[in-house]
Each structure stands twice: as C-alpha cells, then as structure tokens.
Amino acid sequence: xxxxxxSAIPKLLESxxxxxxxxxxxxxxxxxxxxxxxxxxxxxxxxQIDDYQYGGGxxxxxxxxxxxxxxxxxxxxxxxxxxxxxxxxxxxxxxxKANYLSLKKNIILLCGHYKxxxxxxxxxxxxxxxxxxxxxxxxxxxxxxxxVDAIGRLLPGVLNDETSALTDSxxxxxxxxxxxxxxxxxxxxxxxxxxxxxxxxxxxEWRSQKxxxxxxxxxxxxx
Ligand code: ADE
Numbered sequence: 001x002x003x004x005x006x007s008a009i010p011k012l013l014e015s016x017x018x019x020x021x022x023x024x025x026x027x028x029x030x031x032x033x034x035x036x037x038x039x040x041x042x043x044x045x046x047x048q049i050d051d052y053q054y055g056g057g058x059x060x061x062x063x064x065x066x067x068x069x070x071x072x073x074x075x076x077x078x079x080x081x082x083x084x085x086x087x088x089x090x091x092x093x094x095x096x097k098a099n100y101l102s103l104k105k106n107i108i109l110l111c112g113h114y115k116x117x118x119x120x121x122x123x124x125x126x127x128x129x130x131x132x133x134x135x136x137x138x139x140x141x142x143x144x145x146x147x148v149d150a151i152g153r154l155l156p157g158v159l160n161d162e163t164s165a166l167t168d169s170x171x172x173x174x175x176x177x178x179x180x181x182x183x184x185x186x187x188x189x190x191x192x193x194x195x196x197x198x199x200x201x202x203x204x205e206w207r208s209q210k211x212x213x214x215x216x217x218x219x220x221x222x223x
Pocket of ligand 1: 087088136
C-alpha cells in the first residue's frame with residue numbers, strides 16, 4: 001500500500017513513520033509513505049499557499065491552486081482510491097475506518113492548517129474527510145500520523161504475530177482483556193490462576209468474560 005501525505009509543515013512528519021512497526025513495514029516493502037511539502041507547489045516567488053478569506057474574518061485559508069497542483073502531480077503517477085482531508089469537522093476515525101482503508105492500494109492524506117482549505121476543494125477533489133477526535137489540533141499532521149499508524153499495522157505481514165491485530169481492542173467491537181507477563185507473583189500481586197492453568201478453553205472463556213466486563217464498564221456505548 002502507498003500513502004502520500006501532503007503537508008505545509010513536512011518536518012512535523014519526519015519522525016512518526018520512521019520507527020518501530022511503520023519503519024519495519026516500509027523496510028519490508030509492504031507500506032510506502034511519502035510526505036510532500038505543499039510549499040513546493042506554492043504560487044509565485046514566495047510560494048504562497050494561503051490567503052485571506054472572502055467575506056472577511058480572522059484566519060487564513062489554504063488556496064486551491066497549490067493543493068490541486070500537488071494532487072495532480074501525484075495523480076499523474078498513479079491512480080488513487082481516496083483523497084482524504086484531515087479536519088476536525090470530518091467523520092470521526094475509528095477501527096472500522098482503519099480496516100476499510102487498509103484494503104486500499106493508494107491514498108492521499110491532505111493535512112489542513114489555518115482556517116482550513118477552500119471549500120471548492122472539499123466539494124470537487126476530496127473524497128472523504130477524517131477527524132481523529134473532538135478536539136482541535138494545530139494542523140492535520142498529527143491526525144495523518146495517527147491514521148497512517150492505525151492502517152499500517154493492519155497490513156498483512158507487518159505485525160510479527162499475524163493474529164495479534166485480530167485480538168486488538170475494537171477489532172471485535174469490544175475492548176481487549178487484561179494481559180500479564182512474568183513474574184507470576186510480584187510481591188504478592190498475583191497473575192490470575194486461570195492464565196497459569198494451561199487449559200486453553202478456560203483461558204479463552206476467561207478472556208472473553210473480561211473483555212465483556214471491561215467494555216461494559218468503560219465503554220457501554222460500544223454495546
Ligand atoms: N486538524 C485539526 N484538528 C484535527 C482533528 N481533530 N482531526 C484531524 N485533523 C485535524
């Protein structure tokens with residue numbers, strides 16, 4: 001899968017894609033992430049990318065031309081399944097959207113800034129809009145990093161243990177059960193006996209039970 005990220009502050013995205021699981025996914029050739037500096041497509045000598053808003057009011061608006069130039073430049077190379085705009089008024093990102101996007105071949109993520117992008121781009125070029133939560137960030141970059149991370153780890157072959165993404169919280173609509181590692185007794189803090197029993201059926205049952213309990217208590221809205 002290939003993800004092209006368009007950003008006015010590409011430096012913000014230098015690190016998140018270059019460590020751990022996402023780095024491994026790229027090294028293995030399963031995921032390709034490219035960040036594009038919107039300024040390279042800016043207008044005029046000053047490579048302008050934003051302008052005052054019509055009708056007045058505080059805050060600049062990202063212009064059509066640089067964004068369209070950048071998207072057209074990418075589209076000349078390959079076909080894209082989605083052109084996604086990161087914005088606080090988008091549809092809230094969740095696991096099912098991550099699953100859905102992980103099945104795509106090429107997507108573009110456009111990071112918003114200032115007051116946002118010219119509405120005509122949203123109407124004519126953007127295919128979907130994602131918010132990562134009900135709060136306002138300084139720009140879409142951190143949102144894009146969240147989306148790339150959530151998608152990247154779902155791609156087949158990225159996680160070492162292929163089943164582990166399937167047992168993540170939310171994958172079956174429930175939160176994940178508690179987990180423990182050695183030692184079995186840490187100064188009197190004990191691991192539940194069932195997990196030491198070696199009885200796979202009982203362990204599976206216990207985990208399902210704990211998943212349900214935890215979801216009921218913490219996220220009753222998921223039921
Ligand atoms: N840009 C600013 N706030 C955002 C949010 N909550 N999600 C995605 N992009 C954003």
